[in-house]
Amino acid sequence: MSNQLIANGRYRIQTAFRRENVGEQAAEAPLSLLPEEGDNYTWEVAFNGTDSYTLRNVKTGSYLGDDDAPQTIPVPLLKGASRPFLWKIERGVEPETFTLSPKNSNGTMRLAFSIARIFPPPVAWMPASGDVFPDQLWRLVKV
Template structure:
């Protein structure tokens, strides 16, 4: 009984600590990262396995995935468009977008129409945060919590820390 209470208190305290660490949503007015137009591989910054953003299939609505380098369509052309950036797959010509409008855990998908992303500097000098905005706030590109393989990419509320950072590696 005492062990059960101790575990319940520990869980409650950890939950409160986790909630207290959530940052308020940032605004689109924050400084943007100065990313030159070019072709990049977009690696998930929190990964120790080196997975990169990969187009799941060359058709609109196909999910964006995280796969090891060298597997699939992984080269993306990042282009400033005035209000932010477009991210377009070099092989298929499809854009990285979000299914419908940005909301918690909406999947990142291939889109035939350009989609605007905000690339903001991270606390790490070589990384960025890739975000989209809606009336509900800022949503950052992140790894989906859905437990399937290969991992999918979605958008989630902005959090503190480096867990939503992406590393851009110029190709060619």
């Protein structure tokens, strides 16, 4: 049975409250948050037909994810994946918001703002909070 919440297409992955977009300046660069638009901040979202999605950067071709990082512990800097990386997308607690979890984490990790204090601010996956923190809520804005 299909549980597709998001239609296939091009989107910006935007913070729920600050309106910054997840982007990649270049392949292998850390994924970051900036209030910019364009292909670096545009993601091709594709449902796999059963229960998860891939999100591929239109400009660099990298996937949202990380090739080498274990999916069950926090990762403070995501560098993008060279091969398809699966995500679970679920409805967030606020209207029109979502949470994104690496599929193999079984919901224990979520896409979040990184704890690394550098510029531009990076994204990470961090432990899923029971009460979803604002830094783990996202909007998928159709381009």
